[in-house]
Amino acid sequence: MDTSSRGMMTHLFSLHKSLRQFPRPVISVIYTRTDLFFGIGRLLEQLQNPLSKIRIVVTRDEHEALRLVGQKENRFETLCGNIVAANAQTETVG
Structure with a gap:
């Protein structure tokens, strides 16, 4: 992908019709x-x-990235551990 300003604008404008179809506001968090x-x-x-x-x-x-998407965890490691534990519980019950 062209990461120049012009290249990104070209890609975004090509997606403009699809991007406008979101009926309500959503947030997309980029953590880097x-x-x-x-x-x-x-x-x-x-x-x-x-x-x-x-x-x-x-x-x-x-922490901010997780808070912005509504997670109570402060670290991705904790979130992943909680997901694995929840999946393990589901598998033993099902």
Whole structure:
């Protein structure tokens, strides 16, 4: 994918019709640890947010990323452990 500003705009405009079809606002969180992907994510956020009801938020903070999507956990590791435990319970019950 072309990560230049012009390239991203071209891709977003090609998706514009599909992006507008979201009937209500939604949030898409991009969690990244690196400066490169944070910068690319911020560019995407600034170019895409005005085009649809999808609101992109870019963060380097794990706790903030989880909070923004409605998770009570503070770490992805904890979230994954909870999912594995819930699946294990479902398998033993079913």
